Amino acid sequence: MEDPWQEAYDFAVEVARGAGAVIRKAAESEIKVSTKSSTVDLVTKTDERVEKIIIGSLKEQFGEGTHCFIGEESVANGESCNLTDKPTWIIDPVDGTTNFVHGFPFVAVSIAFAVNKQLEFGVIYSCLEDKMYRARRGKGAFCDDEPLAVSDVADIHKSIIISEHGTDRSPEKVKKIFSTMQKILCIPVHGLRGSGTAATNMCLVASGAVEAFFEIGIHCWDIAAGAVIVKEAGGVLLDVDGGPFDLMSRRMVSANNETIARRIIKEIEIFDSERDDAPVQKKKK
């Protein structure tokens, strides 16, 4: 078959749009909040409901047996987080749950699709802004129907860099995060930013609004769709140690070019973050 995944890509766009409409509606009512890995790792009924809607629609369309699913809330409820060679959907139903809870206006639905562990496409619907970002491997990245291109800034002094604080507040990690940010700010760069959603941050790299986004502690569902979008917009993805990007490693630098990425990497104070695909019995509580 010449183009086996086009139908899946088109369907993912429609599913993401529908999921975003559910989130927008839910944002109008009272939001009940629970916590997951820490007291600042928030989850709501909407996260769970939207994930069920997305996975339910995908299963109905493509069948249960042939496709696999890695979803943020399913993993939180004990399902496996192993990426195999099978066609696999990687889903963050509400990226930016803290923003959603507080009414901070960046919340995204993130859906990616991988085959043979290679990301084939990514769809990110920034649902409060009503912007649909999408990219297919080898076929370009778009916001709505406009092609996306990363910024051409090569001088770090003329850049804006995004990072986030994540949801692990152990003092030694927070210290490293702030020390890294301080060093980057003092390069100096034009500014540091953060939208509160990794998916949206990657769209900002892809659209040229910022030069880079890096984070340690994110999960595969936060960045899988964004990884395709950044790459197809002409950007680069690296590990925070300068090695190749590894989707399951929970760390990443995405940038408009390698010069900017490697300049940031020089300043990053790396800390341990257990891999998404770590064997379950070995996972720390």
Ligand SMILES: O=P(O)(O)O[C@H]1[C@H](O)[C@@H](O)[C@H](O)[C@@H](O)[C@@H]1O
């Ligand atoms: O809002 P969720 O889906 O939990 O994802 C956020 C993640 O939990 C945080 O660690 C990151 O800093 C945010 O950028 C994520 O997008």
Ligand SMILES: [Mg+2]
């Ligand atoms: Mg997320």
